[in-house]
Amino acid sequence: MNSTRHQATNPLTGEELVVRDVINETVDTxxxxxxxxxxxxxxxxxxxxITNHAKISRQAxxxxxAVLRDRGFVRNHETEIKPTAGGLLLLDVIETCLQTIPVQELAYLTRSDHPLNILQKLKDESYRLTDLHTVVGDPPSQPTIRRVLSDLMExxxxxxxxxxxxITTTGQDALNAYRELSLAVQQLIxxxxxLQRLPPEDATFPIHALADAKLIVSNPANPGSVLSTVFNLxxxxxxxxxxxxxxxxPVLFSAYRTAYELLNxxxxxxxxxxxPTFVKIANTDNTHYILDSLELSDYDIYALEYAxxxxxxxxxxxxxxxGAYNESGTGNHVAMIISSNNELVDWGIGLYDxxxxxxxxxxxxxxSR
Structure with missing residues (x-):
């Protein structure tokens, strides 16, 4: 499979995206x-x-x-626009790549498969022009290869x-920087x-570690999917x-209470x-048992003094x-990742702490205060 044509499915729209195209659409416009x-x-x-700051037309x-919203990188509420954690991370990984590959060169590198394919082949072995035409998958014409090589040399x-x-050391660095960017963008999609629900200030994890994380999302047709996963965890x-x-x-709390009782x-x-959750627990008869159990030596309850x-x-x-919920915190439209990746576990522990x-x-x- 062509390693330069990483694809990603956008769960929000079901759209199949070529990661290289997503990068190019961002840096080449x-x-x-x-x-x-x-x-x-x-x-x-x-x-x-945004129009005034970016100095581009309101229509643009x-x-x-609209595209950034469909891909989960911004959220709109009436006239207010907010970048999501995913949107801020997208900007961050692009800016990091641009420290190695200037924007004009990154735009060129991502306009077609040819420059990346040729660089990828030259990473492993040196080739004459005629041999390079043979080894490049879905090869362009020799004049195209010659033109691309001229640009790469420039x-x-x-x-x-x-x-x-x-390939030169500079070319190897560029290829590595692109690869890191491509893998990150794939996960952000x-x-x-x-990521569109995660508080941006908490998005401090290594993006590459998301690759083996399982994503579970609730939806109107299956609103209990995330909670059933919590039970199964x-x-x-x-x-x-x-x-x-x-x-x-209360149902979730009761399920865990039953499990604890079975294990004494x-x-x-x-x-x-x-x-808000702590106050409801304390003031609701059928959940007050959560606080009544504080006498147990291996059970502690704490409360944040904000929502x-x-x-x-x-x-x-x-x-x-x-799990990340909708803004009101009622648990509707929950999205969750589950992972045993050591880096994500360490991040989760640090976040909880x-x-x-x-x-x-x-x-x-x-x-009563």
Missing amino acids: TRLSVLRALGTLGNPTTRTE VSNHL YGWTEDHGGKQQ EKAPW YDRDTSRFRGLCSIFH FSIDSEITFDW HTLGIGIYDDRRVAI SYREQSTHADKIDL
């Missing part, structure tokens, strides 16, 4: 200016502010925003050595439903569970609730589940 404006202006911002801004990415074309081999919960869901509360458990839209589950130090440090133990909270 004014879309990059729109992204940069979103990264610089206040959050939220408006079309007028609207067209680019950029300093290849050189002629004894009649053979070979494929995990868009989660429970396993009897877990000895320590830490979690952040930002939705009030043998799991070392620590749960942090956001403030949130995030859920975290850490199963020992071997698996993490991170950051909220745990901001929280207060339930015994020290006075709800």
Whole structure:
């Protein structure tokens, strides 16, 4: 399979995208200016502010925003426009690549398969022009190869050595930078439903680690899909569970309570609730048992003194589940990733710890204040 034609399915639209095309559409048009404006202006911002900052037409801004919205990189609410975590990460990975490949050269590199295919072949071996035409998959004509090689030599990415074309150190760096960008963009597309809900300030994970993460998304036709996954995540081999919960869901709470009872509360458990969820638990008869159980030695409850839209589950130090909800935090339209990747587990633990440090133990909270 052609390694330069990574494809990604956008879960939001079902659209099959060629990652190289997505990169080119961004850097070879004014879309990059729109992204940069979103990264610089206040959050939220408006079309007028983006138009003035990017110095492009309002129609062009609207067209680019429509594509970015469909791919989960921006969110619109009436006249307000917000970049999502995915949108900010897209800008970041592009800017990182541009530190190695200037924007004009990245635009050229991604306009067709030919430059990338030729660089990829030259990475492994030097070739004469006639041999290169033979080994390049779906080969262009020799005049096209000759023209591409001329461009690559102009950029300093290849050189002629004894009649053979070979890649330079600069060309190798460019190919590596593109590869990192391509893999990152692929994940940003494929995990868009989660990234469009994840708070941008929490998007501090290594993007490449998302590749083996499982994405689960609720939808109107199957609203319980994510919660059923939460139930299935429970396993009897877990000895320590830490979690952040930002939705009030008595059925979910009861399911976990039943599991704990079956194991005689043998799991070392620590749960942090956001403030609205904690207050509802404390003031609802059929959920107050959650606080009544605080007398158990291996069970602790904490509360953040503000609302949130995030859920975290850490199963020992071997698996993490991170759920992101809609903005109101009611748990509608949930997207979740589940992973045993060590880098994502470490990120999830660090993320949980950051909220745990901001929280207060339930015994020290006075709800009557």
